[in-house]
Amino acid sequence: MVTNKKIRYTYFTKYYVLISLGFILAGILLLQYIVIREKKLDGRIYPNVFIDNTDNGSKTKEEIIAKFHRKNDVLKTVNITMLYKTEPIATFSGERLNIHSDGEEIVERAYLIGRTSHASSRIYQKLATIFNFARYNFYSKIKYDENTLQEFIDTVGDHYNKPAKNALFTFEEGRVSSFRQDEKGLKVNTEKFQKDFESAMATFEKQPENKTITLTDILIEPEITLKDSNQFGIEEKIGEGISDYSHSIPERVHNLTLAASKFHGILIPKGKTFSFNDTVGDISSLTGYKPAYIIKGGKTVLGDGGGVCQVSTTLFRAALNAGLPIVERTAHAYRVIYYENDAKPGLDATVFAPSVDLKFKNNTDAAILIMMDINSDNNMLKMQFFGKNDGRNIELSDITVYDEQPPPPSLYEDDPTLPRGITKQVDFAAWGAKSKYSYKVTKESEILYEKTFYSVYRPWAAAYLVGTAE
Numbered sequence: 001m002v003t004n005k006k007i008r009y010t011y012f013t014k015y016y017v018l019i020s021l022g023f024i025l026a027g028i029l030l031l032q033y034i035v036i037r038e039k040k041l042d043g044r045i046y047p048n049v050f051i052d053n054t055d056n057g058s059k060t061k062e063e064i065i066a067k068f069h070r071k072n073d074v075l076k077t078v079n080i081t082m083l084y085k086t087e088p089i090a091t092f093s094g095e096r097l098n099i100h101s102d103g104e105e106i107v108e109r110a111y112l113i114g115r116t117s118h119a120s121s122r123i124y125q126k127l128a129t130i131f132n133f134a135r136y137n138f139y140s141k142i143k144y145d146e147n148t149l150q151e152f153i154d155t156v157g158d159h160y161n162k163p164a165k166n167a168l169f170t171f172e173e174g175r176v177s178s179f180r181q182d183e184k185g186l187k188v189n190t191e192k193f194q195k196d197f198e199s200a201m202a203t204f205e206k207q208p209e210n211k212t213i214t215l216t217d218i219l220i221e222p223e224i225t226l227k228d229s230n231q232f233g234i235e236e237k238i239g240e241g242i243s244d245y246s247h248s249i250p251e252r253v254h255n256l257t258l259a260a261s262k263f264h265g266i267l268i269p270k271g272k273t274f275s276f277n278d279t280v281g282d283i284s285s286l287t288g289y290k291p292a293y294i295i296k297g298g299k300t301v302l303g304d305g306g307g308v309c310q311v312s313t314t315l316f317r318a319a320l321n322a323g324l325p326i327v328e329r330t331a332h333a334y335r336v337i338y339y340e341n342d343a344k345p346g347l348d349a350t351v352f353a354p355s356v357d358l359k360f361k362n363n364t365d366a367a368i369l370i371m372m373d374i375n376s377d378n379n380m381l382k383m384q385f386f387g388k389n390d391g392r393n394i395e396l397s398d399i400t401v402y403d404e405q406p407p408p409p410s411l412y413e414d415d416p417t418l419p420r421g422i423t424k425q426v427d428f429a430a431w432g433a434k435s436k437y438s439y440k441v442t443k444e445s446e447i448l449y450e451k452t453f454y455s456v457y458r459p460w461a462a463a464y465l466v467g468t469a470e
Contacts, residue, residue, distance in 0.1 A: 046114040046129040049136045051106055052205075057129070061107050068103030068140070074208045075099045075142070080200065082152070083214045084160060084188075090152060098145040099204065106140045142201040149197065153190050156215060162186045166224035169234070176265035176369055181237065181386065182229075185220030192216060226386070232267065233366025239322025239385040241314040244341035245307075246379040251290040252307035253376075258288055259308040260372045260381060263315070268368040273327055276312050276351050276358040283308055283353065309350050310381060312358045313339055315370075316349035318383040319360040322368075323394040323441040323448070327359035331455035335430045344399040346435035346455045363448065365390050392448060395440040405432035408461040418467030425464050432459030 041047075045064070047057030056064055076095040081088055113136050114125045128134030164185030170178035193215050200211045227235040245256060259280055268274045283289050291306065309332070316329055332339070332350045339348040349358045362368050366388035373382040407429035418424060434456050441449040 041114075045107075045110055046126070048129045048132060048134065049110050049113050049138070051103070051110055051138045052140055053137075056110065061111050064107045064110075065104050068101050068107070071103070071208070072100045075101070075204060078204070078208050079210045080197075081210070081212045082156075083212060084156065085214070085216070089156070089215075092148075092152070094208075097148055098143075099201070100143055101140045101205075102143050103140040106138045110136070110138045140205075142204045144201065149194075153188075153193065157188050157190065160186065160188050160215075160217065164220040164222040166222050167226040167229040169226065169229040171230070171232075171267075174267075176267065176371075179265065179369065179371060182222040182225045184222065186217045187220055189216045189218050232369070233270070233388050234369055234386050235366070235388050236386065237384055238364070238368070238387045238389050239318050239320075239324075241316065241318030241321060241383045242342070243310060243314040243317065243339065243381050244379055245310050245338050245381055246341050248307060248310075248338060248379070252310075255289050255307035256310040256381065257374055259283070259311045260314075260374060260383075263311070263370045263383070264372045266370045268362045268370070270362055270364065270367055273359055273361045276315065277353040280308065280311075280351075280353075309336075309348070310338060311383075312351045313348045314381050314383045316358055316360075317343075317347055318370075318385050320347075320396060320439060321394065322364075322385045322387075323392045325361045325363055325441075325449040326439070326451065326453075327361055328357050329359075329453070330356050331457065333458055334460040335433065335457045337428075337430075344435065345401055345433055345457060346399045346437055346453060348455075362387075364388055390443065392441055392443045395438075395442070397438040399435050399437045401433050401435045403432075403434045405459045407431060407459045410462040410464060412464050412466050414468045415465035416468050418465055419469050420467050422467035423464050424467075425462060427461070427463035429462040430457070430460035433457050 041058065044058050044060050045056045047055070049056055051064065076093070076099070078094040078099065080092045080094075080097070082090040082092070114122060114129055116122045116125065125134075125136075129136070162183075162185050165180060165183040167182035168178050168180035169176065193213065196213050200213060203209075203211075225235075245253065248256070262280045266279060281287065285291075289308075316326070319326060329349045330351075331346070332348050335345055336348065339345075350356055351358055364387050369386040371384045371386065373384065374380070375382070410429070411427070412423075415424075434454070436452060436454050438452045439450070440447065
């Protein structure tokens with residue numbers, strides 16, 4: 001007799017056998033599917049493997065690498081122009097910088113998905129990609145020759161970097177013997193440049209095109225400023241005068257250079273009046289001056305110290321530029337070519353000790369240091385005033401030239417020391433004129449000093465010596 005227990009056992013046995021057979025069949029089918037997919041993916045990227053957000057499943061390495069090669073061909077043709085501020089200083093082609101995508105390397109890494117040497121990882125990656133339950137992302141990057149770029153950065157730094165200079169101020173025996181104004185330095189901002197360069201490279205991922213990158217600089221402050229270096233309150237340049245002494249004879253250049261050196265390093269104390277004659281001292285052959293043309297007794301004659309007025313003229317211009325009160329100033333008797341090389345008539349100042357002097361007052365809040373500079377290449381004399389800027393405002397009107405008169409007829413004088421038939425010019429014609437301009441110095445709406453300068457220049461005749469000696 002067949003019991004119920006045996007019937008139930010037989011039923012469940014058949015049920016489990018059928019389920020097992022189902023699993024086995026499903027496994028066989030799954031394995032067969034995987035084998036078929038594996039064969040199709042032989043030499044190809046597995047599905048769900050993305051490069052730069054593009055699914056490259058079932059593609060060969062060669063297909064994808066060829067795409068990156070085409071991109072690299074375009075990258076070779078781009079140009080990157082480097083500017084320093086607004087000045088173009090270099091242009092690099094993509095080929096020179098070896099700008100390229102590392103896509104080929106990325107493709108090799110992507111190809112290893114499902115092919116790793118680690119068995120469990122390999123099986124998981126195969127199943128995850130084939131059955132869409134995992135996604136693998138890879139991203140290419142634009143690269144370049146870092147050594148070439150660094151060489152460029154180093155070269156730019158060597159050319160444009162300027163170290164800061166500390167102030168130098170040594171006061172000995174009544175004058176400043178060593179002086180240097182502090183100077184801010186400059187350093188090319190290489191950090192910003194490299195960031196900007198990397199940003200430009202990043203844009204090549206989507207759109208390779210020509211780029212312009214600007215190099216900027218950083219100010220470097222000196223450790224010791226002029227203010228720190230002295231006890232006279234001198235902090236900065238407060239004014240300067242410049243004059244052009246072109247066409248001067250060598251003796252005149254010698255004299256003006258010698259005279260200018262007398263003022264180099266001179267300090268004008270606060271509240272004191274400066275005198276040119278007192279400072280320059282004796283002007284004669286005994287003190288090193290050579291004969292050059294001067295105005296004396298209504299004539300242009302050779303005399304010791306011709307050219308010294310170039311210095312007084314330059315100092316007068318510096319005093320105006322610094323906003324100082326002019327106590328005494330006299331124009332030349334006639335218009336002198338040297339003082340009109342770079343200015344209209346009226347910005348000259350003659351001196352002739354002891355009667356004719358140039359004087360101005362230091363009414364600033366500190367001492368004033370005078371420093372001179374002569375540039376023999378362009379025949380320029382510069383006088384610089386260093387002190388403390390108190391915020392004064394200088395207004396110098398345009399110079400008005402009027403009442404011009406032609407020079408008188410030339411003068412001829414017999415000279416028994418010259419052979420007959422020889423004529424020598426000893427004086428030069430100049431137009432007469434008058435000039436005027438106003439000079440006003442204010443501080444916080446208060447007028448510190450105000451004056452109108454008038455200059456009267458006589459018309460001047462050319463003069464010749466005529467030889468009479470037999």
